[in-house]
Amino acid sequence: MVKRKASQSETASDTTGLRRSTRRKPPSATPDQATEVSQGELTEKSATQPPEPEKVSQKLPHSKAFQESQKSKKAKNVAQLSTASKAESDEISGSSERLYWLLKAEPESRFENGVDVKFSIDDLASRTEPEPWDGIRNYVARNNLRAMKKGDVAFFYHSNCKEPGIVGTMEIVQEHSPDLSAHDPKAPYYDASSKSDNPKWSVVHVKFRSKFSNQIGLKELREMGQPGQPLENMQMLKQSRLSVSRVSASEFEYLMDVVKQRGGETR
Numbered sequence: 001m002v003k004r005k006a007s008q009s010e011t012a013s014d015t016t017g018l019r020r021s022t023r024r025k026p027p028s029a030t031p032d033q034a035t036e037v038s039q040g041e042l043t044e045k046s047a048t049q050p051p052e053p054e055k056v057s058q059k060l061p062h063s064k065a066f067q068e069s070q071k072s073k074k075a076k077n078v079a080q081l082s083t084a085s086k087a088e089s090d091e092i093s094g095s096s097e098r099l100y101w102l103l104k105a106e107p108e109s110r111f112e113n114g115v116d117v118k119f120s121i122d123d124l125a126s127r128t129e130p131e132p133w134d135g136i137r138n139y140v141a142r143n144n145l146r147a148m149k150k151g152d153v154a155f156f157y158h159s160n161c162k163e164p165g166i167v168g169t170m171e172i173v174q175e176h177s178p179d180l181s182a183h184d185p186k187a188p189y190y191d192a193s194s195k196s197d198n199p200k201w202s203v204v205h206v207k208f209r210s211k212f213s214n215q216i217g218l219k220e221l222r223e224m225g226q227p228g229q230p231l232e233n234m235q236m237l238k239q240s241r242l243s244v245s246r247v248s249a250s251e252f253e254y255l256m257d258v259v260k261q262r263g264g265e266t267r
Contacts, residue, residue: 097149097151098149098151098152098153099147099148099149099152099246100152100153100154100155100246100247100248100249100251100252101144101148101152101153101154101155101172101244101245101246101247102154102155102157102166102235102236102244102245102246102247103133103154103155103156103157103170103206103243103244104157104158104159104243104244105119105120105156105157105158105159106118106119106158106159106160106161107119107120107121107158107161108160108161108162110160112188112189113186113187113188113189113190114186115186115187115188117135117188120158120167121156121158121167121168121208121211122211124156124168124170124206124207124208125208125211127207127208130173130174130205130206130207131205131206131207132179132203132204132205133145133203133204133205133206134179134181134189134203135179135181135187135188135189136179136201136202136203136243136244137182137189137191137201138242138243138244140239140242141242141243141244141245142200142201142202142244144244144245144246145176145202145203145204145244146176146202148172148175148176148204149172149175150172150173150174150175151171151172152171152172153169153170153171153172153209153252154169154170154171154172154206154247155168155169155247155252155255156168156169156170157236158215159243163215163217164217164218165215165216165217165218165220165221166212166215166216166221166255167211167212167215168208168209168210168211168212168265169209169210169265170206170207170208170209171206171207171209172204172205172206173205173206173207174204174205175204176202176203176204177202177203177204178199178201178202178203179199179201179202179203180196180199180203181203182194182199182200182201183195183196183199209267210265210266210267211265211266211267212259212262212263212264212265212266213259213262213263213264213265213266214259214262214263216255216258216259216262221234221236221237222237224254225237230250230251230254231251231254231255233248233251234247234248234251235247
């Protein structure tokens with residue numbers, strides 16, 4: 001608890017009071033009794049008189065030494081509470097670092113700039129090396145890519161097909177770097193405005209984690225996203241055209257529970 005800091009007037013009043021209490025005038029004495037009285041006073045003072053004001057003031061709540069001591073204790077307590085709070089948060093969440101995402105790809109053939117952009121969960125599963133997730137040309141989606149960290153997990157979403165939906169999971173294994181495909185005139189998503197010395201777009205690398213026995217379709221996701229439902233704030237449902245979106249930890253856990261109820265994952 002932080003102690004209330006005394007005002008200057010309070011401090012001055014307290015100190016003055018102490019000084020008055022230590023300055024008692026001795027009783028008058030005859031010349032013949034002066035030596036005896038003085039010796040008696042010295043004996044009495046040594047037994048009953050409180051410490052000198054200067055020594056007492058060092059122990060007062062308003063003294064500089066006391067305040068410095070309290071500041072040190074407060075800083076130590078705050079540090080301990082901060083460490084404890086972080087530990088509790090990590091214990092509850094399981095990991096303070098991992099984030100969750102949803103990435104869309106098209107599992108059916110479609111040509112862009114003369115190139116078939118088809119890519120499915122099975123295509124990812126067949127890769128023996130990390131796969132670059134390139135071709136993102138939306139700033140919100142790009143910023144989401146740039147926020148990804150190694151070890152994050154993402155849902156693989158089949159988009160622009162007969163039965164769109166979440167079909168599996170993948171892991172981010174390499175954080176963002178410039179998407180050089182934007183500088184290739186023959187690439188599906190060439191962008192002449194992006195320069196090699198100042199690239200506009202980014203790419204991350206992913207690897208396959210699992211495929212679901214049964215996908216969670218878009219229609220079902222929309223039902224789960226109704227007001228009061230577990231996915232009511234899901235970014236993908238609020239910004240349906242976004243190809244890279246955030247997924248909260250609670251949304252991820254809820255959807256994985258649905259997956260388990262429908263047969264689980266295959267690897």
